[in-house]
Amino acid sequence: MRFGIKTGANEFFYLKPVGMSVKEVVEIAEKNPDTLIPVKNGAGWEGEIEAEFLKPVIKSPRELKTIIVRIEDLNHLVFMCHKSERELKGTRALEYIKWGEKQGYHKRPTCKGRERWWDLGEPQVSQALCMMSYNDRHIFWLNNRGLVDARFYDIYTHKNTYNFIICLNSSISFLSVELNGRVNLGEGALDFKVYESHEIVILHPDCLNNEVTKNVVEKLCARPIYSIFTELGFDPNKPIREQEPNPLPDRKALDDIIFDVLGLTEEERKEVYYAVAELVKNRLEKARSV
Known part of the structure; x- marks a missing residue:
């Protein structure tokens, strides 16, 4: 588990394609990396950069519509260039770097600490990712599609990715996150650090049936992930223990995979739901009362 990209100058490194989608840019880059792509940044600059230097990046959780990261949902590209000025001679990428230097981006602490201020290194696309903080929505995404901003954590695994994402998105996992995270952010948000991730208790992915988990994940990805109360079938305005858990069907199907392997009774399964919701x-009510 690692931090996402820390650019030191988001308005320079993060770009939006103009007149086309991120998915189209990726397809063009695969076929003809020298193609010039019209893009704009957050500082008002607009121009063209070679496709080979533009990679899909996940900048905000709001971009992600389902449990699976889909390239068609992404809105941003990251300027990813490892070449020297000499190697870049005659390219639009070099022109963009020179524009950035005129704005003083190369003098920013994070940027000037690099051998080449514009080189973000070679981060690898992860198999899964999660947020740095949680409000009332718990979710771990199946990735394999894009690099991520520092607002996320990259999660790497050699295990079956469908099995892994099922284990991470079970209510047992959410319970572990709630117990190990720290409430020190505004509005009761749960702060979740990299070192705390090692305390998360999940079932070993090898315990699961590959075909069953793939089917469940694909069904779950057909919809957004809602607040934990909606997912588990609770009304947060009423006492949790006075209600009967009524998880959404696909949520229940996911949890039942884990619960069955663990051999939990019906009452124990309900207790997991009660504990997570409570x-x-x-956490949220305490923040409102302060």
């Missing part, structure tokens, strides 16, 4: 509700 922890989230208490």
